[in-house]
Amino acid sequence: MPYERIDLSKVKTYRLGERRNLVTLADMVRPCDPPPPFDNAELDQVAEAIAEARRNGRPVIWFIGAHVVKCGLSLLVIDLMQRGLVTHVAGNGAVSIHDFELALIGETSEDVADSIEDGSFGMADETGRLINEAVQGGVRDGLGYGEALGRLSAADPRFKHRDASILHQGYRLRVPVTIHVTIGTDIVHQHPAVDFGALGAASGIDFTIFCASVAKLDGGVFCNFGSAVTGPEVFLKALAIARNLGHTVSRITTANFDLFPLRSDYRAEVGKDDPEYYYRPRKNVVNRPTSLGGRGYHITGDHRATIPNLYQMLTA
Numbered sequence: 001m002p003y004e005r006i007d008l009s010k011v012k013t014y015r016l017g018e019r020r021n022l023v024t025l026a027d028m029v030r031p032c033d034p035p036p037p038f039d040n041a042e043l044d045q046v047a048e049a050i051a052e053a054r055r056n057g058r059p060v061i062w063f064i065g066a067h068v069v070k071c072g073l074s075l076l077v078i079d080l081m082q083r084g085l086v087t088h089v090a091g092n093g094a095v096s097i098h099d100f101e102l103a104l105i106g107e108t109s110e111d112v113a114d115s116i117e118d119g120s121f122g123m124a125d126e127t128g129r130l131i132n133e134a135v136q137g138g139v140r141d142g143l144g145y146g147e148a149l150g151r152l153s154a155a156d157p158r159f160k161h162r163d164a165s166i167l168h169q170g171y172r173l174r175v176p177v178t179i180h181v182t183i184g185t186d187i188v189h190q191h192p193a194v195d196f197g198a199l200g201a202a203s204g205i206d207f208t209i210f211c212a213s214v215a216k217l218d219g220g221v222f223c224n225f226g227s228a229v230t231g232p233e234v235f236l237k238a239l240a241i242a243r244n245l246g247h248t249v250s251r252i253t254t255a256n257f258d259l260f261p262l263r264s265d266y267r268a269e270v271g272k273d274d275p276e277y278y279y280r281p282r283k284n285v286v287n288r289p290t291s292l293g294g295r296g297y298h299i300t301g302d303h304r305a306t307i308p309n310l311y312q313m314l315t316a
Contacts, residue, residue: 009192013125021107023098025164028072031079031315035308042297043306047313049253049295050085050221058220059087059213063235065226066094069166070109071303074099076311078169085314088213089166090178090206092230093186096149096167101127103153103165121187128191136198144205145179147171176213178206180234210234214249215242221253224285226303228258232284239289250292256281257307261300 050060062077068091080086101108104126115121122128131149138148150171153159162168170177181203183189183196214222214235224231242249262282270277277283286296299306 008190008194011123011190011192013123013128013191014120016101016105016124016126019110019124021101021109022111023070023072023102023107023109025102025106025161028075028164029304029308030075031311033308035312036305038301038305038309040299040301040306040309043299043310044313045295046221046223046253046255046297046299047310049255050223050314053220053253054085054087056219058218059216060085060221061088061090061210061213061217061223062086063090063222063224063227063231064095065092065228065231066098067226068303068307069095069098069102071307073303073307074102074164074166076307077166078164080311080314081166081169081173081175083315086175088176088178088210089170090180090210090231090234091166092227093179093181093188096145096179097127097131097186097188099165099167100131100149100153103159103162103168104130106161106164122190123187125191128188129193131188132191132193132195132198135202136195139198139201139205142205143202144209145181145199145202146177146206148202149179150177176209178210179203180206180210180230182230207234207238211238211241214238215245215247217242217252218247218249219251221255222285222289223255223257224281225257225307226259227281228260229280232256232280236284236288250294252290252294253297254285254289254294255297255299256285257299257301257303259300259302262298266298267296 053060098108112121134148134152146167150167153162153165153168154171167177286298290296
């Protein structure tokens with residue numbers, strides 16, 4: 001007998017406009033806003049590596065977690081894309097959801113502690129339905145996850161705040177914005193309109209786009225902002241594919257940005273008896289990818305301090 005399955009078609013949703021959100025467009029940091037104080041000599045070195053990479057026409061790839069969007073930093077990322085200083089943005093599924101909602105209604109981030117108690121968490125109809133429909137239509141047309149959502153926001157007049165959307169601006173600028181999902185982690189997977197085959201196909205297309213960018217990364221820079229698992233794992237697999245196919249990707253700069261502090265000698269080898277061994281960004285962003293050349297960095301700090309200061313250094 002087959003295993004018992006839940007029937008998602010019976011899930012009850014509600015109108016997105018009924019939800020109280022914790023983040024609005026008013027919370028966004030503008031490119032003209034002065035950055036908060038943040039003193040870190042290694043951040044200067046990362047900024048110089050990015051500038052040098054772009055002077056030499058090499059890629060700069062940013063993998064971001066959802067808190068970059070929720071902290072109101074999208075406009076800074078977009079400005080760096082427009083200036084040609086960031087050539088590829090990647091993120092997990094939550095990045096696309098918060099970016100999508102900001103573009104649609106100018107708000108995002110529900111109160112999870114409250115909504116999980118009655119089962120309404122993640123059940124906003126428009127978010128789940130529109131994202132799933134866009135992804136399914138994109139797969140039919142051979143598009144990846146990020147491009148499919150960018151296309152929808154560009155064509156649909158309901159997206160009145162699209163200028164604040166990384167997905168939309170990537171679509172408009174032809175800068176790849178790829179979304180790398182894990183099935184079961186995103187609220188759109190709870191919606192009756194979900195098609196898991198389409199989700200996998202769309203994210204699979206984006207993975208191949210991401211791999212193509214990594215294949216050109218020699219002399220370039222990869223930055224991971226607050227993605228503790230997805231970013232490091234996707235990057236490491238893409239790097240393996242690039243090298244397997246004969247691409248030279250050895251002289252690279254990597255940087256991990258997180259609240260999680262590492263000891264001062266974070267480039268040193270650690271054993272399996274050390275908890276830091278199991279922190280994936282340390283292994284799969286800072287150290288392993290740079291073993292053939294280049295240098296890895298770990299910058300500890302709040303995104304609201306690190307990204308504005310990095311932005312200021314790059315644009316000054």
